Amino acid sequence: MLKAFKYRMYPTKxxxxxxxxxxxxxxxxxxxxxxxxxxxxxxxxxxxxRFTLNKMLTELKVEHEWLKDVNSQSLQGATLNLESLYEVFQGKDWIS
Incomplete structure (x- = not known):
């Protein structure tokens, strides 16, 4: 059995x-x-x-300066999410 917890956040501005x-x-x-x-x-x-896309992120950060304000792990996480969706789409790890 899995337990789930919900927490409410009150972030500052x-x-x-x-x-x-x-x-x-x-x-x-x-x-x-x-x-x-x-x-x-x-x-x-x-x-x-995904590895090629992650290498291209450094070039993209030069083109778009505002990407430098975000840490690279967050940006690499976006490519990881896309890659995992592609694997499901192509039939790998498909659970029916």
């Missing part, structure tokens, strides 16, 4: 702003990585790996 910044940056990276995977599959017949 600074913390709330930080959360929004992290969530927005992760959403941007997720959509950017998805677009990159789709385009590479259409042109090359194979999608870009």
């Amino acid at each position: 600074e913390q709330e702003e930080m959360f929004f910044q992290h969530f927005g940056s992760c959403r941007f990276i997720y959509n950017w990585a998805l677009d990159n995977k789709i385009k590479s599959y259409q042109t090359e017949g194979k999608s870009t790996s």
Whole structure:
């Protein structure tokens, strides 16, 4: 049996702003990585790996300065989430 706990948070304005910044940056990276995977599959017949996308994040941080305000683990987590969804979509780890 699993237990679940719910906690209510009351963040300060600074913390709330930080959360929004992290969530927005992760959403941007997720959509950017998805677009990159789709385009590479259409042109090359194979999608870009998560490790390649993570390497491209450093170049993207130069292009978009505001991404430097968010830690890299959060941004890499967005590519990890996308990769795990791709595995489920392709039939790996599919639970029926």
